[in-house]
Structures are given as C-alpha cells and as structure tokens.
Amino acid sequence: MLRIRNLKCYYGKIMALKGVSLHIGQGELVTLIGTNGSGKSTLLQAICGLMDHWDGEILFKGVSLRGFDPPAVVKEGISLVPEGRQIFPPLTIQDNLMLGAYTRLRRGARQAVEQDLETVSQLFPVLRERAQQLAGTLSGGEQQMLAIGRALMARPRLLVLDEPSMGLAPLVVARILETLANLRREGLTILLVEQNAQAALQIADRGYVLETGRVVLQGPAADLLADDEVKRAYLGKDYRDFDEGR
C-alpha cells in the first residue's frame, strides 16, 4: 500500500533522512521506532506532504505523492494523528471530529460522515458522552482518543500515528494501543511511530528501527522484541524485568 524508496529529507543543508526505504502492505500494522532525533517525525511529515525538500520515492497505492499538499494526501487516503494530538481546545468534541471529515463534507458525503461519527463514538464512547464539551477540558488520554477519532473521520486507508503514547499513563497507553490493534484486526492499515518500542512491537506485525536518519534494523515485530540489540537500546530495564519473569 505504501512504498518508500531511498528517501532523503533536508532541512536547509541538513540531511535528516539519509536514504530510507520501507513498505507497508494492505492490512499491516507497521511500527517505526527510534530515539529522539532519529528522523521518525520527518518521515511522517514527508508522507503527509509537509516536507519541502526531499529526494527518493513515496508511492501510495502505486501513485507518487510528489507534489501533493497535505489536503491532497488526506484525500488520497492517508490520515495523520500528529505528535502532541493538536486538537482544537476551544471547539467542542463533536466539532473537532467533524473537522476530520471536512474535505468529505465539502463533497456532499454527509450521510457517510454521520455513519462514521457513529462508528467513532462506538470506538470511544467518551467522545459521544461529552460531544458538546470543549475539547480543551478533556484529559490527555481522552484528547488522544479525540485525535485518533478525528483522523478516522477522514475514512483513511492508511492511519499514521506520531507517538500516541507520549505523556500518557501506562493504563491509558494500553487502552489506546488495544484500540489500534482492534482497528488493524478490522482491516485498517496502520503506521505507528513510537518511542515506546516495547508497547509498539507488541501490537505490530513488523517494525523498522531508525537511527540518525537510517534504517538500521527491520523485521517481524516478534523478532525485534527478541533482538538483543533492540532490547539493549530501546526496551530498557522494565522490559528486562518482564523478560526475566520478575
């Protein structure tokens, strides 16, 4: 569904991605992990039409995304749940959700949009219960649910998430990731960028490890979880405790 070949991204003269290649098949949940500054957000920005300077190839369903601006990328079927959620605090929860369907509403798809509102409400009942509440009054976890709900309102083929676990309590993270795993089971294709490598690899089919702008490891998620280098560099003490059955 998505194929990236030899992607190089530049901020002025700085090359932030140095020739990244990856692919995501239809219905897969693929995770991209890596430390701060490894280039994860840059890669997502390139996919979503937010990078000015890049070389290489980004193909979505066989179509090159070169020259596509963010609304055109959304129309093509890719929705981003951005880092830090970026919801609109002074608007109601319902208005935030409807903004996710903005381009579809302009095309007159009101009935389908109302159906999707219902689907998102079933996925996250709290968003229905508080539909008229201002989004800024939600907790961090609820705001993350809203950001995911808003992205789903565009009815994407590929859902892209930038660090959805950031700043959330472990129980809330578990709830969000379980929702992503369910969406994947229902057939949605997902690219999940995470610093929380352990949690991401536990729900992913495959993973890529990015380091200073390059893919240094890739493979089935179970293999990466068992990889000594990944354990040492990305999974930390909690994982070792878990691994040793303590």
Ligand code: ATP
């Ligand atoms: P984080 O987890 O901290 O968001 P990341 O893996 O998403 O990190 P990026 O934000 O993609 O990493 O950054 C990759 C590299 O590009 C870093 O060296 C960063 O300093 C640099 N970079 C990112 N944004 C800019 C920018 N607007 N101008 C210049 N350099 C940038």
